[in-house]
Amino acid sequence: MRVRVGVDGISFDSAHYTLSSQGNEQLHGHTYKISVEIEGKGVNPETGFVLDFDVLRKVVMEVVKEWDHKLIVPQKDVSKVSIKGPFKLDIKVIEWDYPSAEYIGLEIAKEIYHKLGEKYNVTVKIYEGEGNYAVINYP
Numbered sequence: 001m002r003v004r005v006g007v008d009g010i011s012f013d014s015a016h017y018t019l020s021s022q023g024n025e026q027l028h029g030h031t032y033k034i035s036v037e038i039e040g041k042g043v044n045p046e047t048g049f050v051l052d053f054d055v056l057r058k059v060v061m062e063v064v065k066e067w068d069h070k071l072i073v074p075q076k077d078v079s080k081v082s083i084k085g086p087f088k089l090d091i092k093v094i095e096w097d098y099p100s101a102e103y104i105g106l107e108i109a110k111e112i113y114h115k116l117g118e119k120y121n122v123t124v125k126i127y128e129g130e131g132n133y134a135v136i137n138y139p
Contacts, residue, residue: 006037038120109138
C-alpha cells in the first residue's frame with residue numbers, strides 16, 4: 001500500500017532571469033506558489049499518519065524560507081552577477097544552468113526529501129505566477 005499526503009497554500013517571492021527564454025532575459029520576479037505531497041509505504045499504525053501534517057508543513061516552510069526574497073542564480077553565473085544599492089541582496093545559488101520553475105521545483109523537492117530523512121517520495125507542484133506550473137517527482 002502507498003499513501004500520499006500533502007500541504008499547499010505555501011508561497012514565496014523571488015527574482016530570476018531566464019536567458020533560455022527569448023524576450024524574457026531581463027531580471028524579473030514572481031510569486032511562486034507550491035503544493036507538496038509525500039508518498040510513504042503506508043500509514044504508521046502507531047500514529048495513524050504517513051507523516052503528521054504539522055511536521056510536513058514545518059519542513060516545507062523551512063525549505064521555502066531559504067528561497068523567499070532571493071535572487072536565484074545558477075552556479076555558473078555567480079561570478080558574473082554584481083548588483084549594488086541601498087538594499088539587502090540575498091542570492092540563492094542553484095547547481096543547474098537555468099533558474100527555471102522546473103529547476104527551482106527540483107531543488108525544493110530535493111531539499112524536502114533530504115530534510116525528511118530520504119524516507120518518502122516527494123512531489124512538488126510549483127506555480128510561477130498564475131496558470132503556469134511544473135510538477136516534479138523526487139527521487
